[in-house]
Amino acid sequence: MARFTLIFFLISYSLQSFSQERxxxxxxxxxxxxxxxxxxxxxxxxxxxxxxxxxxxxxxxxxxxxxxxxxxxxxxxxxxxxxxxxxxxxxxxxxxxxxxxxxxxxxxxxxxxxxxxxxxxxxxxxxxxxxxxxxxxxxxxxxxxxxxxxxxxxxxxxxxxxxxxxxxxxxxxxxxxxxxxxxxxxxxxxxxxxxxxxxxxxxxxxxxxxxxxxxxxxxxxxxxxxxxxxxxxxxxxxxxxxxxxxxxxxxxxxxxxxxxxxxxxxxxxxxxxxxxxxxxxxxxxxxxxxxxxxxxxxxxxxxxxxxxxxxxxxxxxxxxxxxxxxxxxxxxxxxxxxxxxxxxVVESQNWNKVLQMEQMPLSSSNGIDWRTQSRTYRLQMTFEVNGSDNFGLKILVGENEQTVISYNPNSQEISLDRTQSGHSVDLSFPSIERAFCPLIRNRLTLDILVDNSMVEVFANDGQVVISDLVFPETDAKSWKIFGNENQGKLMDISVWEWEK
CATH class of the missing domain: 2.115.10.20 (Glycosyl hydrolase domain; family 43)
Structure with missing residues (x-):
């Protein structure tokens, strides 16, 4: 009985530690x-x-x-x-x-x-x-x-x-x-x-x-x-x-x-x-x-x-x-x-580039489920905008949870939506952040850092920044680009994963 109790304690402690550290x-x-x-x-x-x-x-x-x-x-x-x-x-x-x-x-x-x-x-x-x-x-x-x-x-x-x-x-x-x-x-x-x-x-x-x-x-x-x-x-x-x-x-x-x-x-x-x-x-x-x-x-x-x-x-x-x-x-x-x-400031030997693509219509990437090995990565991308519909990407996508970064060409606003990002620490936590972010020569550049519970979005070479905590409760290693074929195209995209 004592041995069973010890094993149960160790398993519970291990699960608790994982829950705290994830x-x-x-x-x-x-x-x-x-x-x-x-x-x-x-x-x-x-x-x-x-x-x-x-x-x-x-x-x-x-x-x-x-x-x-x-x-x-x-x-x-x-x-x-x-x-x-x-x-x-x-x-x-x-x-x-x-x-x-x-x-x-x-x-x-x-x-x-x-x-x-x-x-x-x-x-x-x-x-x-x-x-x-x-x-x-x-x-x-x-x-x-x-x-x-x-x-x-x-x-x-x-x-x-x-x-x-x-x-x-x-x-x-x-x-x-x-x-x-x-x-x-x-x-x-x-x-x-x-x-x-x-x-x-x-x-x-x-x-x-x-x-x-x-x-x-x-x-x-x-x-x-x-x-x-x-x-x-x-x-x-x-x-x-x-x-x-x-x-x-x-x-x-x-x-x-x-x-x-x-x-x-x-x-x-x-x-x-x-x-x-x-x-x-x-x-x-x-x-x-x-x-x-x-x-x-x-x-x-x-x-x-x-x-x-x-x-x-x-x-x-x-x-x-x-x-x-x-x-x-x-x-x-x-x-x-x-x-x-x-x-x-992100220069380090720990980054491993896992994806680089160019000249991709938004419709070609719409709905594709990209997946990283972890929830610690960097996304860099440039959109060329021709239409007026919203476009962007969903990150930390898991079962019934996601964090959404989107751009509205009509209002020239970039937003970060964490209302479905996972665990909510209290009633004031779910929120949508918005910032005025005019296109530069019809283009929007994004540099996004994702680090388990942290999301930092640097838009247009850092002229607009949005930083939010999120607490995904599932695996949440997927991300997706959304838009339509008349909206424009993805000029380039690079993905780096962080390796300890």
Whole structure:
């Protein structure tokens, strides 16, 4: 009887583990166990990409906030390390950033090279201020600065604002023109991004505030500031423009998301362009708290792939939370001004090309059941559009479930429909995301990443992006293209499967 009980237990445990792991992404980062949300301290140093992140090392729910840590050599294969900065006796370690203090402006490093983290210390909802820690061993161990807090209270042109319950998420970068460190930090309920400057990362001076514009339906969090290159239509770099990202509300009311502003920054003040705000980085439900990588020549960002509307509810019982694919940012100059472009960073030896075809009428592919070996793949395709009927493709197709990506030439909208995608985490989860996406010379290009429970759609070279979680409950390894013979043709299609 005891042996039977043991066998039954092992079988049940194995089935439970499979059930928990079947949605775990393979080329996106997720923690081995327990809770994760915002990315923190994204930085490149000595051949390693560092990802620090909001982490509860004790439970699979929000709380006990500390900094987790993972490293990668290609931004796709990640190795999780020990907790980098654990919670203190009185404070939790909230979001922040990490810089490479290569000129030892802080005075912490004898060999003129080390990492400095600046983060928000949250005193269990009673007070927030900014703290510093530093590392001399590539981020493996950290020393909390004895002079903390480095910014005990927020400031303004009128003087001190006093100690605040909400004053958080510092994002640090080096401003070459003024030869100073710049901090962007938020006053969430005042819908403001504050800018501070420093020459040594320890002593900070208030410079200016930006806010009161854009989307103010939800509090402002996790600012990110980066200088983004501008290219002409021939691919030649012609200039730069500053991009300020703020996590707040998404396009759909009631859901979190990210908005951005473009403009100029002189080391003191951010001056937004004369545009209609808000503009959104992503038109899906699951992209939040993205910040830039430091110490790299490219404009790269990474975001948390979830939504506060249902973040605690996904059926991934071993862990909660996953990160987006890394995106490279640029602007494209055209007749209408400049357009933000986000391209996925996906170069890796793990991709295996399994299909490449060209010049195929839509009617020829309509209804064909394509099948991959797994639910981790990349689809790239170009449609030439001649008609007015909807067309697109169905992915993660299984018994009574599918996720549909479609294009409406009349409204010039691309959509992602997850209303039949499988397990629904709550009543707010089934949704259809839509975004305005004009054709370019009568063509629509799609770059689609599918990673078990994650779908990222980059349309028209990343000028429109939609990111959504899905939880297929069946095998769901099929995908289909749909359209009619008068609609146009599939100019090209390539399929890669991810192999560990």
């Amino acid at each position: 949605w775990r992404p393979e080329f996106h980062f997720s923690p081995e166990k327990n809770w994760m949300n915002d990315p923190n301290g994204l930085v490149y140093l000595n051949g390693e990409w560092h990802l620090f992140f909001q982490h509860n090392p004790l439970e699979n729910k929000w709380g006990h906030m500390s900094w987790g840590h993972a490293v990668s050599h290609d931004l796709l294969n990640w190795t999780e390390l020990e907790v980098a900065i654990p919670e203190g006796e009185e404070e939790w370690i909230f979001s922040g950033s990490v810089v490479n203090d290569k000129n030892n402006t802080s005075g912490f490093f004898e060999d003129n090279n080390g990492l400095v983290a600046i983060y928000t210390a949250d005193y269990h909802g009673k007070l927030e201020n900014q703290h510093l820690a530093y590392s001399k061993d590539n981020g493996r161990t950290w020393v909390k600065y004895a002079g903390n807090p480095i910014i005990p209270q927020a400031w303004s042109a009128q003087g001190s604002l006093g100690e605040l319950k909400e004053f958080r998420d510092p994002n640090i970068f080096w401003h070459q023109e003024s030869e100073k460190w710049i901090m962007a930090v938020v006053l969430p309920k005042q819908y403001k991004v504050q800018f501070y400057s420093s020459t040594n990362l320890k002593t900070w001076k208030w410079e200016s505030d930006f806010g009161g514009v854009g989307d103010m339906r939800k509090i402002w969090e996790c600012p990110g500031m980066t200088k983004v290159p501008i290219y002409d239509v021939d691919g030649k770099q012609i200039d730069f423009k500053w991009l300020l990202m703020v996590s707040s509300s998404g396009p759909d009311d009631g859901y979190t998301g990210m908005q951005y502003f473009t403009g100029n920054f002189d080391g003191k003040t951010f001056s937004p362009d004369n545009e209609q705000w808000p503009k959104y980085l992503d038109h899906g439900k699951d992209f939040y708290a993205a910040i830039p990588f430091n110490n790299t020549s490219k404009s790269l960002i990474l975001g948390w792939f979830s939504n506060w509307k249902y973040a605690q509810k996904p059926p991934t019982n071993a862990y909660k939370g996953q990160m987006s694919i890394v995106r490279e940012l640029s602007f494209v100059k055209n007749r209408d001004g400049v357009t933000l472009r986000q391209r996925p």
